[in-house]
Amino acid sequence: MAESKTGPAxxxxxxxxxxxxxxxxxxxxxxxxxRIGLMYAAAMFTFFAVAVxxxxxxxxxxxxxxxxxxxxxxxxxxxxxHGVIMIFLFIVPGIPAIFGNIMLPLQLGxxxxxxxxxxxxxxxxxxxxxxxxxxSLFVGGGVPDTGWTFYAPYALRSGSNVSLAVFAAFVLxxxxxxxxxxxxxxxxxLRAPGMGFFRMPLFCWGLYATSWIxxxxxxxxxxxxxxxxxxxxxxxGFFDPARGGDPVLYQHLFWIYSHPVVYVMILPAxxxxxxxxxxxxxxxxxxxxxxxxxxxxxxIVGYMVWGHHMFTVGMSDTARRVFSILTFLVxxxxxxxxxxxxxxxxxxxxRIEPPLLWAVxxxxxxxxxxxxxxxxxxxSTDIHVHDTAFVxxxxxxxxxGGAGVGLFAAMHYWWPKVFGRxxxxxxxxxxxxxxxxxxxxxxxxxxVMGIMGMPRRYADYLPQFHTPHxxxxxxxxxxVSGIIVMLWNLIRAIRHGAPAPAxxxxxxxxxxxxxxxxxxxxxxxxxSVTTGPYDHTALRAAAAKxxx
Amino acid sequence: xxxxxxxxxxxxxxxxxxxxxxxxxxxxxxxxxxxFLFTELLLFGGLFxxxxxxxxxxxxxFHEAAHELNKVMGVTNTFxxxxxxxxxxxxxxxxxxxxxxxSLRWLGATFGLACCFLVIKxxxxxxxxxxxxxxxxxxxxxxxxxxxxxxxxxxxxxxLHGIHVLIGMGVxxxxxxxxxxxxxxxxxxxxxxxxxLYWHLVDLVWIFLLPLFYLTN
Numbered sequence: 001m002a003e004s005k006t007g008p009a010x011x012x013x014x015x016x017x018x019x020x021x022x023x024x025x026x027x028x029x030x031x032x033x034x035r036i037g038l039m040y041a042a043a044m045f046t047f048f049a050v051a052v053x054x055x056x057x058x059x060x061x062x063x064x065x066x067x068x069x070x071x072x073x074x075x076x077x078x079x080x081x082h083g084v085i086m087i088f089l090f091i092v093p094g095i096p097a098i099f100g101n102i103m104l105p106l107q108l109g110x111x112x113x114x115x116x117x118x119x120x121x122x123x124x125x126x127x128x129x130x131x132x133x134x135x136s137l138f139v140g141g142g143v144p145d146t147g148w149t150f151y152a153p154y155a156l157r158s159g160s161n162v163s164l165a166v167f168a169a170f171v172l173x174x175x176x177x178x179x180x181x182x183x184x185x186x187x188x189x190l191r192a193p194g195m196g197f198f199r200m201p202l203f204c205w206g207l208y209a210t211s212w213i214x215x216x217x218x219x220x221x222x223x224x225x226x227x228x229x230x231x232x233x234x235x236x237g238f239f240d241p242a243r244g245g246d247p248v249l250y251q252h253l254f255w256i257y258s259h260p261v262v263y264v265m266i267l268p269a270x271x272x273x274x275x276x277x278x279x280x281x282x283x284x285x286x287x288x289x290x291x292x293x294x295x296x297x298x299x300i301v302g303y304m305v306w307g308h309h310m311f312t313v314g315m316s317d318t319a320r321r322v323f324s325i326l327t328f329l330v331x332x333x334x335x336x337x338x339x340x341x342x343x344x345x346x347x348x349x350x351r352i353e354p355p356l357l358w359a360v361x362x363x364x365x366x367x368x369x370x371x372x373x374x375x376x377x378x379x380s381t382d383i384h385v386h387d388t389a390f391v392x393x394x395x396x397x398x399x400x401g402g403a404g405v406g407l408f409a410a411m412h413y414w415w416p417k418v419f420g421r422x423x424x425x426x427x428x429x430x431x432x433x434x435x436x437x438x439x440x441x442x443x444x445x446x447x448v449m450g451i452m453g454m455p456r457r458y459a460d461y462l463p464q465f466h467t468p469h470x471x472x473x474x475x476x477x478x479x480v481s482g483i484i485v486m487l488w489n490l491i492r493a494i495r496h497g498a499p500a501p502a503x504x505x506x507x508x509x510x511x512x513x514x515x516x517x518x519x520x521x522x523x524x525x526x527x528s529v530t531t532g533p534y535d536h537t538a539l540r541a542a543a544a545k546x547x548x
Numbered sequence: 549x550x551x552x553x554x555x556x557x558x559x560x561x562x563x564x565x566x567x568x569x570x571x572x573x574x575x576x577x578x579x580x581x582x583x584f585l586f587t588e589l590l591l592f593g594g595l596f597x598x599x600x601x602x603x604x605x606x607x608x609x610f611h612e613a614a615h616e617l618n619k620v621m622g623v624t625n626t627f628x629x630x631x632x633x634x635x636x637x638x639x640x641x642x643x644x645x646x647x648x649x650x651s652l653r654w655l656g657a658t659f660g661l662a663c664c665f666l667v668i669k670x671x672x673x674x675x676x677x678x679x680x681x682x683x684x685x686x687x688x689x690x691x692x693x694x695x696x697x698x699x700x701x702x703x704x705x706x707x708l709h710g711i712h713v714l715i716g717m718g719v720x721x722x723x724x725x726x727x728x729x730x731x732x733x734x735x736x737x738x739x740x741x742x743x744x745l746y747w748h749l750v751d752l753v754w755i756f757l758l759p760l761f762y763l764t765n
Contacts, residue, residue: 114576181583189576219587223594227704234683236700237693238598244693249601253594 013420013517031116032520034418036123037101043127044090044098045487051085052483054078056476059442063473065463075459076145077160081137083148084165088172089130091403092261095268096179096214097126099410100207102418104183106511106518107201109192109527114185122178129172136164147457149254152239152247156231163232170225173218176264180214183207192510194529201509201533202291206271209295213260213267217303221257224250248313255306263302265399266366267295269406270337273359276413277341279507280356281348284534287340294333301329311382320379327377334370338363353505354428358409361436365401369394372447387457390450396443408435408486415490416504420517421497427489434482441475509533574738581742585749588712592753595705599760602697609694614765616681617702618672622762625668626754632661633751636744646734648727655724655740658747662717669710673703702761709757712750719743 012018014034017026027035058078061069070078101119105112113119137143144165146155155162187208191200200208228250230236237243239250278285285291307315307323315323341363350356372394375381385391416422445468450456454465461469503512514523531538603610639654673682676699680687683703688696723743726732732739 114573115580118580177587181580181587184583185576185580188579189573215583215587216590219590220594223591227594227598230683230704235689236683236704237696238602238700244606244697246601246605249598253597 012519013515014520015419015517018520029120031112031120033101033105033112033116033119034518036119037098038418039123040093040097040101040126043123043130044093047085047089047130051082051090052480054082054085056480058082059473059476061459062461062469064470065461065466067460070459072459073145076147076457077143079457080144080147084133084144084169086399087148088169089133091265091399092172092176093126093179094265094403095272095407095410096183096207096210096264097122098407099203099272099414100179100183100210100268103414103511104186104204104207105190106417106514106522107204107509108186108190109195109510109523109529110186110190111521111523113182114189115182118178119182122175122182125171125178126175129168129170129175132164132168132171136161136168140164149258150225150228151254152228152231152245152250153241155228156240163229166225166228170222170229173222173225176214177218180211180218183211184215187211192527192529198289198292199529199532200292202274202285202288202295203268203271203509205292205295206267206269206274209299210264210267213264213299213303217257217260217264220253221261224253224257227253248310248315251310251313252306255309259306259309260299260303262395262398263298265403266406267298269362269403269409270295272406272410272413273341273362274337275507275509276355276359276409277344278534278536279413279505280351280353280359281345282351282506282536283344283348284532284536285340286343286346287336288532288534290336291340294336297333298330301326301333305330308377308382311379312386324377324379328374331370331374331377338367338370353412354423354425354432355409355413355505357429357432358405358412361432362402362405362409365397365405365436365439369397369399369401372397385450387455388450389446389454389456392456393443393446393450396446401439401443411490413505414511415493416500417511417516417518419494419497420500420515421493421495422500422504423489423493423497427485431482431486431489434485435479436482438475438477438479438482442472442479443475445469445472445475506536506539508536508539577738577742581745585745588746588749592705592708595701595708596756599701599705602694602701603760603764606694606697609692610698611765613691613695613698614761614763616676616699617762618675619762621668621672622758625665626758628661628665628668629751629754632658632665633748635661636747640737640741640744643727643732643734643737643740648733651740652724652727655720655727659717659720659724662713662720666710666713669706673706698761705757706761709750709753712753716743716747716750719746 014032017023019026021029027039030036030039057070058075061067061075061078101113140161142160144158144160144162146158146160146162150162150166150169155166187200187204191197227236227238231239235243237245239245239247241247274285274291305323305326307319308327311320311323372390375385376391376394412423412428446454449465449468452465452468454461454468500516502514502516504516505512510523510527510529511518513527635654635657639651639658642648642651642654676682677685681699682688683700688699691699720743723732723740726739
């Protein structure tokens with residue numbers, strides 16, 4: 001067996017071991033971008049499951065007024081952990097770490113990323129950060145209770161394990177930077193012959209914009225988090241009003257990173273949608289250049305809008321107006337994308353398949369998220385909804401309805417390519433339906449409650465908020481059952497699914513030209529490119545030829 | 549790049565694939581290195597923002613506190629670091645012309661100058677420490693908030709810079725070993741060149757730290 005696998009005639013795929021290392025060791029020492037992507041997926045979905053469980057506990061406590069299951073302090077830890085895990089361990093690495101790693105070289109027609117060893121190192125750094133985050137639960141002063149934002153001065157005074165959690169976020173930042181540097185270099189250097197920047201698939205454009213944000217924004221939060229640690233251990237007083245420091249400065253530094261990072265979460269998801277729509281509409285994407293450049297525009301403008309998280313901290317009116325206007329400007333490139341997607345579907349020969357349903361779900365949910373974002377971005381309305389459940393509803397519509405659903409869409413789109421197996425179509429559609437109903441039951445009441453005045457992060461509430469809270473909790477159960485069905489369906493397909501052809505969806509980008517799953521070096525013959533990425537005519541001509 | 553990796557044994561791929569794969573991308577590596585340097589600048593950038601904010605808020609106190617720093621030592625250290633950047637360039641230049649022994653000598657000189665920088669820094673810090681001026685120290689705690697802020701910033705920024713000097717020295721050591729073993733050579737000098745780029749960044753940051761702390765009064 002081993003002989004046949006190591007010879008030149010070996011025709012296996014990347015999921016099979018060959019060479020000297022086998023089994024787990026082969027995975028842990030791999031520099032294959034596809035395997036690293038799957039290793040990220042395994043780790044991230046483990047943390048995702050934990051954070052979903054924490055979210056369910058939050059909802060359970062909020063189902064009825066009064067305290068039933070946890071103390072207020074435990075409640076604080078619950079939402080802190082839910083946020084820290086979901087943000088730093090799940091959505092920020094998110095689509096780039098899983099599908100960016102797996103698909104970027106495939107879509108560019110390359111064998112791997114530019115720095116395969118750095119890529120593996122980034123996974124280990126991610127795991128190290130995750131272990132530190134988990135340690136903060138069990139050692140020392142107790143579970144962090146500051147919220148995922150670690151705001152000064154409370155984060156400086158809290159007796160809980162803030163330093164360790166902050167250090168974990170610092171380490172995770174390095175992993176993010178490594179991935180970003182790797183992708184930028186890969187995109188600049190390893191595109192297939194003939195693939196200019198404007199012949200790149202739009203997913204690659206999304207990753208390109210994302211990577212720049214990771215590289216530019218992450219170091220700032222790195223140093224900020226380091227300062228929080230120094231402040232807690234040495235009392236350097238930069239953010240401590242008692243020592244002449246300024247807690248608002250912390251907020252500025254924190255959001256200089258943490259606002260751009262929401263585009264780290266959403267831009268790759270938008271890229272995924274831009275891949276799925278042309279494939280299932282059977283036509284080229286509408287407004288290719290506009291979609292590609294709007295990713296860059298979002299990245300650039302999005303870097304300068306962090307102040308909209310701080311409208312109530314006492315900034316000058318001038319600063320607030322500037323931040324508000326810039327925030328509204330982000331809506332323009334976002335709108336460009338949404339309208340181009342709609343136009344792509346218009347008069348297309350649409351095939352309803354699970355990836356398309358998830359993509360359409362993305363557009364629906366993300367539009368609600370984006371429009372409620374404008375409510376937050378406008379100065380006067382923000383004063384009313386600031387720190388209410390409305391904000392929580394808004395960012396779950398963008399982050400989960402956007403980035404999360406984008407990831408689910410990517411999973412349904414690329415699963416046959418990654419594992420070489422088809423999942424059950426009917427079950428996938430059921431899961432999607434359950435998820436969509438549950439999602440809206442869960443988060444829409446939050447928008448309503450927020451406008452009614454329900455504050456965020458409160459463990460208890462007044463009786464008038466009971467009905468929306470009850471609906472939201474029931475919605476959380478429906479949504480989670482949708483997620484469970486979806487994951488079960490996908491995981492089951494790895495072993496029991498029907499073998500997938502090389503191009504089950506009639507996609508036009510390069511990853512569909514190689515086998516499913518791809519061989520170790522991605523392409524038997526290095527591809528070259530002569531047309532734009534979504535040219536269906538060549539594909540149809542080839543199909544017609546085969547039919548004859 | 550992949551051909552060096554663990555999972556791919558030498559026999560694992562067909563000869564054609566190897567030929568296709570053996571490309572070495574120096575421009576790509578350099579792109580990655582510049583991106584990394586960019587992140588380093590932004591890391592220090594965060595601290596420079598904090599400095600700017602508090603300098604604006606506590607102008608007078610910063611001027612007062614800056615008197616306490618030893619200008620002679622600060623300026624000496626600047627010359628030491630600038631010279632070390634020169635010796636680093638000479639080391640890279642020598643290796644590019646295949647003068648291995650000369651390159652190693654210049655690299656050794658750079659290492660020595662880095663040591664010298666840290667020794668001077670050590671004396672400066674320990675003098676401050678002696679007077680109770682260090683983060684969390686009694687004297688510093690009793691200072692007016694602005695002056696305390698100055699010294700905390702001083703220790704944070706020179707400290708972070710010092711860590712970078714230390715890392716640079718570690719990298720120089722390993723590069724020296726790789727030059728000796730022939731892994732880094734006239735035809736493959738990128739690793740030394742990148743060490744040089746990093747070292748110039750360390751130098752550059754110090755050139756800003758000197759006026760901001762020692763020369764503000």
